[in-house]
Amino acid sequence: MSQRRLNVRSILLPVAVFAAALALWDGVSRAGFFDKSALPAPAAVILAFGQEIRSGRMFNDLVTSLFRVTVGFLIAVLLGIPLGLWMGQKLAARTAFLPLLNFLRNLSPLAWMPFAILWFGVGDASAIFLICLSAFFPVVLATMAAVANIPAVYFRVAETYGLRGFEKLVQVTIPAIMPQLITMLRVSAGLCWLVVVAAEMIAGRDGLGFAVMDSRNGLRMDLLVAEMVVIGVIGVVLDRVLERLSRIPSVRWGYER
Amino acid sequence: MSGRAFRLERVSRRFGEVEVLRELSLDIACGEFVAVVGPSGCGKTTLLNLLSGHDRSSSGSIAREGRERMVYQQDGLFPWQTVRENIALGLRDLKDPAERARQLSDLIELIRLEGFENHYPHQLSGGMRQRVELARALAGNSETLLMDEPFSALDYLARIRMRHELARILHHRPRTVVLVTHDIEEAAQLADRVVVLTERPAQIRCELAIHQPRPRGLTDPEVVRATDRLLVELGIDGDASRQTSTNYKE
Known part of the structure; x- marks a missing residue:
């Protein structure tokens, strides 16, 4: 009840x-x-929204942005997690690379934008590069910290029961950091979603960020708000999807203890 | 088979300037249950780590026979694995899947956790977790259990219950046991022999054999007598112990 x-x-x-x-x-x-052009009414936004849906432009922009975030995020994760695992296990690697990684992490990925455009031109590759940069460093650092903090007793148990090499990695190291890994994935996916809009505003000819910039240039604030709503909603949806990972039975211990 | 699980000869262990163990000699027979008690910080866990091979002595020799397994105070289980998976870790050497499944269900029955096979450790009580840990250590062909204050994280009643469980389980699966504990009652109730260590650097202050067969009740006269004696040896001068102390100190 x-x-x-x-x-x-x-x-x-x-x-x-x-x-x-x-x-x-x-x-x-x-x-x-405010002037009507400076603050559109909700009704105007709904109207603009309907218009955009009918024309199909918003859907295309949405798919474009999601594609870039997905690819950039996956590259960052596929490169960052192995590097983090390695650094977490090797004190020498941490000592050597940590200062550089900390420096790069604190550098806004948007500062790389001029180089991204010079190297990759305007379009998918630039945006993916920037998204990848924004997720890569947090992923490496979080994975590394999680591995370095695994209680020593787990490795002693692994040794006692003959888990070595790849088996140890898959049965001990990775499961031991899964709860933190999932939290980290949620945070960095959110970061990617923030960055893609900024990246497309400057280095894009399509995508939701470009649409925002385009609406501004056309003084279509009603359209701009409609796009903002979509960006916010998709951000929430992305987080909810990744949150599902934390419901896997073998990671529940990290959230319930 | 030499009939001896461990032989320590004049074993010392120093950590830099700090001498933890000094010239300690100890024989442990196969199937014997030895409890090690002593003041806190005296080097009990160091001794256990030397026995398990996780640590090396600074001098002296250690001979060991058979495969030993450690039972930890708490959280030695993998929290991401179910009860079944955790225990199966101890059966990895068995190649035949049918035999492995059979032994697994035997062990689960032994620790009375039927129906909890697919639970994760965080879904179990402290006592249940400790039983799973015990089953994992008993699985396969382990011959020696090294227990580092295995029940100290449990509340008092659960601890007493676990002593009975341990005695019962060992009755079914005899093993050589070295139990490090600060719980004198626990030592007196469970062990064939109690080794009392001195303050650091630890030496053997005395050994106390308890002849009454296991399992024993908490209030068995010999258990009570042994508890008294241990209190005296550890310099804790209670009323009861002052009376008995005259009997033991010549």
């Missing part, structure tokens, strides 16, 4: 907050504090 009430509440409360935010927006736009 109370479980049920909780469920109803967990839907009703956020819906109420969204409705209030929408009403506030509508109120402010009606009150005329």
Whole structure:
């Protein structure tokens, strides 16, 4: 009974907050504090949204952006996790590479944009490069830290029961860091989604970031808000999808202990 | 078979300036249950690590016979593996899958965790986890159990229950056991022989044989007597121990 009430509440409360935010927006736009072109009304945004869906442009931009994020993120993960595993196990590797990695991590990937355009031109490759950069360093550092902090008792147990080499990696090292790995994937995927919009605003001829820039240039703020809504919603969806990974039975220990 | 699981001869262990063990000599027979007690920080765990081969002595020799397995205080189980998978780790040397499955279910029955095969450690109580750890260590052809304060993370009642469990399980699967503990009652109730260590650098202060066959009750006269004696040896001067101390100290 109370479980049920909780469920109803967990839907009703956020819906109420969204409705209030929408009403506030509508109120402010009606009150005329801003020019209509500077703050479009919700109704105008819905209209623009419908227009874009009919023309199919928004869908194309969405697919383009998602493609770039997926490819860039996967490259970063496929390169970053092995490097992180290696550095986590070798103190010498950590000592040698950590300062450089920390420096590069603190460099906004957007600062690389001029080089990205020079090297890869305007389009997919530039955006993928920037996304990859933005995810790569956090992935390496988080994997490394997680591996370095695996309790020593697990490795002693592995040794006692004859787990060595690849078997140890697959049965001990990787499962031991899975909960942190999943959290790290969620965080860095979110970062990628932020970066793709910025990257496409400058180094793109399509994608949601380009669409935002295009709407601004055309002074179509109604369209711009519609695009912002899509960007926000997709960001949430991406996180929810990756959150599902944490429901795998063999990683639950990391969240329930 | 020499009939001896361990022979330590004048074993010392130093960590830099700190001398932890000094010229310790100890024989442990196959099938014997030896408990090691002593003041905290005296080097009990160091001794266990030397026995398991995880640590090397600074001088002296250690001979060991048979395969030994360590049972940890807590969280020695892989939390990402189920009860079944954790125990199966101890059966990796068995090539025949049917035989492995049979032994696995025997072990689960032995520790009375039927129905929990597919649970993960975090879904079990501390005592259940400790039983799984025990089953993993007993699996396959291990001959010696090295136990490092295995029940100290449990509450008092669970600890007493686990002593009975351990005695019962060892009755079915006899092993040589070296138990490091700070729990004097536990030592007196479970062990054939209790080795009392001195303050660091640890030497053997005395050895106490307990002849009454296992399993023993917590309030068996000989267990109570041994507990008293151990309290005296450890310099904890209770009322009961002051009385008995005159009997033992000539």
